[in-house]
Every structure is written in C-alpha cells, then in structure tokens.
Amino acid sequence: MSWLDRIRQGLGRTRESIVRTIRGGFGAGRIDEDLLEDLTEKLLRADVGPETAEDLVERLRAHAWGRSYDSADQLLGWLAECARGMLGEPLPAGLGTGLQVVAVVGVNGAGKTTTIGKLAALYKAQGRNVLVGACDTFRAAAVDQLEAWCVRAGVPCVRQKAGADPAAVAFDAVAAARTRGCDLVLLDTAGRLQTRADLMAELGKILRVIRKHDPSYPQHTWLVLDGNTGQNALSQARLFHETAPLTGIVVTKLDGTAKGGAILGLSKVVAAPVMFLGMGEAIDDLIPFDPDAFVEGLFEPETA
Numbered sequence: 177m178s179w180l181d182r183i184r185q186g187l188g189r190t191r192e193s194i195v196r197t198i199r200g201g202f203g204a205g206r207i208d209e210d211l212l213e214d215l216t217e218k219l220l221r222a223d224v225g226p227e228t229a230e231d232l233v234e235r236l237r238a239h240a241w242g243r244s245y246d247s248a249d250q251l252l253g254w255l256a257e258c259a260r261g262m263l264g265e266p267l268p269a270g271l272g273t274g275l276q277v278v279a280v281v282g283v284n285g286a287g288k289t290t291t292i293g294k295l296a297a298l299y300k301a302q303g304r305n306v307l308v309g310a311c312d313t314f315r316a317a318a319v320d321q322l323e324a325w326c327v328r329a330g331v332p333c334v335r336q337k338a339g340a341d342p343a344a345v346a347f348d349a350v351a352a353a354r355t356r357g358c359d360l361v362l363l364d365t366a367g368r369l370q371t372r373a374d375l376m377a378e379l380g381k382i383l384r385v386i387r388k389h390d391p392s393y394p395q396h397t398w399l400v401l402d403g404n405t406g407q408n409a410l411s412q413a414r415l416f417h418e419t420a421p422l423t424g425i426v427v428t429k430l431d432g433t434a435k436g437g438a439i440l441g442l443s444k445v446v447a448a449p450v451m452f453l454g455m456g457e458a459i460d461d462l463i464p465f466d467p468d469a470f471v472e473g474l475f476e477p478e479t480a
C-alpha cells in the first residue's frame with residue numbers, strides 16, 4: 177500500500193464521521209447564513225472541534241457565498257478545497273546537514289516514545305547515523321520501553337538510572353553523538369502537562385543545557401499530539417510553543433480516532449508544520465504528512 181493509501185485508510189473513522197454527517201444533513205441547497213450555521217453545528221457533531229469548524233465555515237463563506245450546489249458530495253468537495261487552504265505546502269524532505277538534534281515533547285501518553293522508535297528506524301533506513309537519548313528518567317519503565325524500541329530500530333540509546341537529571345542525560349546524549357560521529361540525536365522527554373509550570377521549567381532546562389554544546393541545538397523541537405485529543409491538541413500546541421518554540425508536529429493514533437479533523441486547525445495556532453502521522457503501533461506505522469492526501473482522506477467519500 178502506498179503512503180497516500182495508508183493516510184486515507186488511517187483516517188477512515190474520521191472520514192466516516194464527516195461524510196455521514198454531511199450526507200445525512202444536506203441535500204441540494206445554497207450557501208447562505210442558515211446553511212453555514214447548520215454546517216458549523218454538523219461539523220461540531222463530527223468532532224472537528226469548534227475553532228477548526230469555525231475557520232472552515234468562514235473559508236466556505238469566502239469561497240462559495242451565494243452559490244448553489246446539487247448534492248452533499250459537492251458540498252464535501254468545497255469543504256475539502258477550503259480545508260486544503262488551511263494546510264501548508266508539503267515539506268521539503270530532509271533535516272539539514274551536520275549533527276541534528278531533535279527534542280521530542282508532549283503530554284504523557286501522547287506517543288512520544290513510540291514515535292521516537294519509529295523515527296529512529298525511518299531515519300536509519302535513510303542512511304542517518306542515529307542516537308537516542310532517554311531523558312524521560314521519571315520512571316524506570318519509561319527508559320526500558322525506549323531501549324526496547326532502540327533495539328528494534330538498531331540504534332544506540334544513551335541512558336542513566338531512573339531519577340537522573342533529564343538535562344544531564346540530554347547533555348550526555350549529544351556529547352556521545354559527537355564522539356561517535358552520529359548525525360541525528362532524538363531526545364525522548366518526560367510527558368508533561370502543559371499547564372504544570374514546574375515541568376515546563378524542566379523542559380526549558382533541557383533545552384538550555386544542550387545549547388552549551390552548540391547554541392543552535394536543538395534545531396528541531398517536535399510536539400507529539402494524540403489524535404484522540406481533538407480540539408485540546410490546539411491548546412497543547414499553544415502552551416508548548418511558549419516554552420519550547422516548536423518546529424514540527426507529529427500526530428499519533430489517527431488509526432483509532434474519529435477526531436482527526438481537529439488537526440486542520442493547528443496551522444492557525446503554531447507555524448510549525450505537521451511532519452508525520454502515527455497510524456498504528458508497529459515500527460513502520462509512521463507516515464510522512466501529505467496535505468493533499470490528508471484532505472482527501474478527510475472529505476472524499478469512497479468511490480463505488
């Protein structure tokens with residue numbers, strides 16, 4: 177199956193919810209105030225989330241005000257065009273040259289450790305010399321989980337004992353990467369509630385400490401968001417961005433949710449692009465984000 181097919185397949189539940197709701201709610205009609213109001217409500221029922229629904233509906237207003245449409249499927253097509261406008265252009269491939277440091281952040285259970293395992297395998301397959309740092313020292317089990325992923329991916333893992341200072345582990349991991357001539361460091365960090373100031377301060381310390389190696393580190397800070405969180409993902413993105421300016425986003429667990437549409441609203445919150453989608457628990461279930469395939473996966477009904 178191609179990546180594009182896998183995006184479509186992974187978004188199956190979200191698409192079903194959107195398509196069923198729009199088909200069930202609209203026949204032929206005209207884009208007027210009543211319709212837009214009704215549509216907002218239906219999009220909310222389809223778990224698109226209030227900010228995203230509002231943005232989408234305003235775009236439809238600008239795109240098609242006063243126009244008549246023949247069927248719910250035509251309306252879906254217009255929504256797809258508007259949704260596409262909410263996403264940026266596909267990313268140029270590649271991370272940059274020289275040692276690249278990626279700090280992976282997010283709330284507890286979002287899928288950070290799993291995503292790091294998948295990223296390690298993916299970049300290794302692209303010829304990168306990868307090293308992983310186990311900076312989630314909060315629980316011993318977290319370090320073991322990460323190490324198991326590193327064994328699967330075939331990359332080294334720098335760890336210390338549970339309870340060690342996460343910033344010290346991050347510093348050591350970058351040092352080890354330089355010594356070994358690695359060109360990519362992935363730092364796993366402890367899950368933190370974006371509303372807990374002390375934990376956010378700890379994240380700030382990790383970033384400050386690795387800058388002692390080189391002020392450009394980490395060149396990448398990727399936020400991992402659980403696709404099930406829907407609209408709350410936007411507030412997570414906002415708050416993490418304040419502590420650790422984000423350069424990329426990974427959305428996980430899209431395989432099991434109907435709330436994938438909320439992602440459309442992310443671009444309004446942070447400039448950081450969605451880079452990958454997590455579509456399962458296996459090592460190769462990480463798919464590069466493609467905006468065209470994503471929009472098709474959300475709005476385009478199955479062709480019989």
Ligand SMILES: Nc1nc2c(ncn2[C@@H]2O[C@H](COP(=O)(O)OP(=O)(O)O)[C@@H](O)[C@H]2O)c(=O)[nH]1
Binds near residue numbers: 288428453
């Ligand atoms: N179905 C599915 N499960 C995932 C995905 N990514 C992570 N998980 C699961 O989510 C749970 C939490 O993941 P973990 O990586 O430990 O989250 P962390 O606390 O952010 O490090 C685990 O049971 C993972 O297997 C995904 O893309 N799809």
Ligand SMILES: [Mg+2]
Binds near residue numbers: 289312364
């Ligand atoms: Mg973890």
